[in-house]
Amino acid sequence: MIRISVVSTRDVVRKSIKIxxxxxxxxxxxxxxxxxxxxxxxxxLNSKMALSYxxxxxxxxxxxxxxxxxxxxPEQILSKELGFSYVSKVEEQExxxxxxxxxxxxxxxxxxxxNIEDESNNQEHVADMSDIPENQSTELIPSSYxxxxxxxxxxxxxxxxxxxxxxxxxxxxxxxxxxxKDIIIFHTHTCESYTQTENSQYEASGNYRTxxxxxxxxxxxxxxxxxxxxxxxxxxxxxxxxxxxAYNGSYGRSLxxxxxxxxxxxxxxxxxxxxxxAMSDETYAPKVKIGDxxxxxxxxxIGTDGSGLTHDNWRKNLxxxxxxxxxxxxMYPGLxxxxxxxxxxxxxxxxxxxxxxxxxxxxxxxxxxxxSAKYLAKVLDKVVEQ
Numbered sequence: 001m002i003r004i005s006v007v008s009t010r011d012v013v014r015k016s017i018k019i020x021x022x023x024x025x026x027x028x029x030x031x032x033x034x035x036x037x038x039x040x041x042x043x044x045l046n047s048k049m050a051l052s053y054x055x056x057x058x059x060x061x062x063x064x065x066x067x068x069x070x071x072x073x074p075e076q077i078l079s080k081e082l083g084f085s086y087v088s089k090v091e092e093q094e095x096x097x098x099x100x101x102x103x104x105x106x107x108x109x110x111x112x113x114x115n116i117e118d119e120s121n122n123q124e125h126v127a128d129m130s131d132i133p134e135n136q137s138t139e140l141i142p143s144s145y146x147x148x149x150x151x152x153x154x155x156x157x158x159x160x161x162x163x164x165x166x167x168x169x170x171x172x173x174x175x176x177x178x179x180x181k182d183i184i185i186f187h188t189h190t191c192e193s194y195t196q197t198e199n200s201q202y203e204a205s206g207n208y209r210t211x212x213x214x215x216x217x218x219x220x221x222x223x224x225x226x227x228x229x230x231x232x233x234x235x236x237x238x239x240x241x242x243x244x245x246a247y248n249g250s251y252g253r254s255l256x257x258x259x260x261x262x263x264x265x266x267x268x269x270x271x272x273x274x275x276x277x278a279m280s281d282e283t284y285a286p287k288v289k290i291g292d293x294x295x296x297x298x299x300x301x302i303g304t305d306g307s308g309l310t311h312d313n314w315r316k317n318l319x320x321x322x323x324x325x326x327x328x329x330x331m332y333p334g335l336x337x338x339x340x341x342x343x344x345x346x347x348x349x350x351x352x353x354x355x356x357x358x359x360x361x362x363x364x365x366x367x368x369x370x371x372s373a374k375y376l377a378k379v380l381d382k383v384v385e386q
Contacts (some may be wrong), residue, residue, distance in 0.1 A: 173323035227377030277361035285363030288334035296360025306343030
């Protein structure tokens with residue numbers, strides 16, 4: 001008997017296509033692996049470095065609710081979520097950073113530029129205490145962004161983003177007692193700046209960033225320092241660049257700076273890391289009208305030990321912020337946005353009254369933040385009096 005097999009031409013073609021597809025796919029995978037090994041940088045992170053980057057560098061997050069994402073660019077989302085400052089291709093060519101400097105924030109040296117001992121760029125602001133009225137009508141300027149919160153104590157609104165249930169703590173502003181008149185002001189992100197105006201023009205070094213200390217958050221610190229000094233406080237204002245030329249590791253560098261300042265000023269209780277909000281929407285400009293002046297709104301950001309880093313002072317810091325905001329709400333309603341509480345530590349473990357204070361956002365002007373600094377000084381003085 002003779003067996004005859006009939007092979008369909010169509011089956012042969014199908015099987016051939018499958019074999020060819022598998023071979024091509026394997027070739028592509030091999031090429032991708034070889035290309036990746038050759039061109040992609042490998043960065044090794046130990047647990048300590050990972051905690052430093054994740055816990056201390058994720059900062060200044062705004063609220064993504066109700067954002068028109070058609071107006072938000074990928075670079076801005078990255079900047080918002082990771083705390084990175086977007087740097088353009090031109091800036092990448094202009095800024096040379098040692099690769100070793102980026103690998104471990106604990107080993108980075110403080111950039112000794114424009115600190116409290118360098119007065120060359122310090123434009124002295126002369127404060128006038130009579131320029132700070134207490135009884136003024138206030139009006140919150142409408143914004144497209146709703147200020148949300150999920151906890152309230154003593155009339156102070158809090159947006160709790162930490163792992164803790166704040167209801168389980170007996171938080172009270174009456175627990176706060178500030179006795180020292182020594183205050184430290186510094187800037188982890190010294191180059192943060194605002195929308196330019198006719199009277200406030202500067203050379204940008206990034207997206208709403210400048211190394212010109214007279215137009216960055218450092219100038220807002222100058223104004224706050226001046227008013228606090230007029231109330232009799234001893235203010236140490238450090239303007240070291242912690243975020244330039246390298247942004248990554250800013251909190252590691254500012255930790256060294258503040259630790260050194262505390263060693264020289266052991267009575268310090270109030271420590272202010274002065275920032276501006278990093279909302280991705282460049283038009284966002286939260287403000288309040290106080291009398292005839294427009295002031296950028298202020299926001300406390302309080303860290304906890306939720307990241308796993310030791311932080312025994314976080315509840316004291318939160319109660320201090322609650323007390324400041326409670327008094328501020330009585331004196332100038334609308335000046336403060338809800339307090340934000342997060343898992344990251346933000347170097348606030350150094351004192352019982354250490355906070356991040358954000359003055360305005362990218363859409364605000366330097367002039368509006370100067371007004372805010374004036375009224376905050378008045379509020380802080382009331383806090384210490386009580």
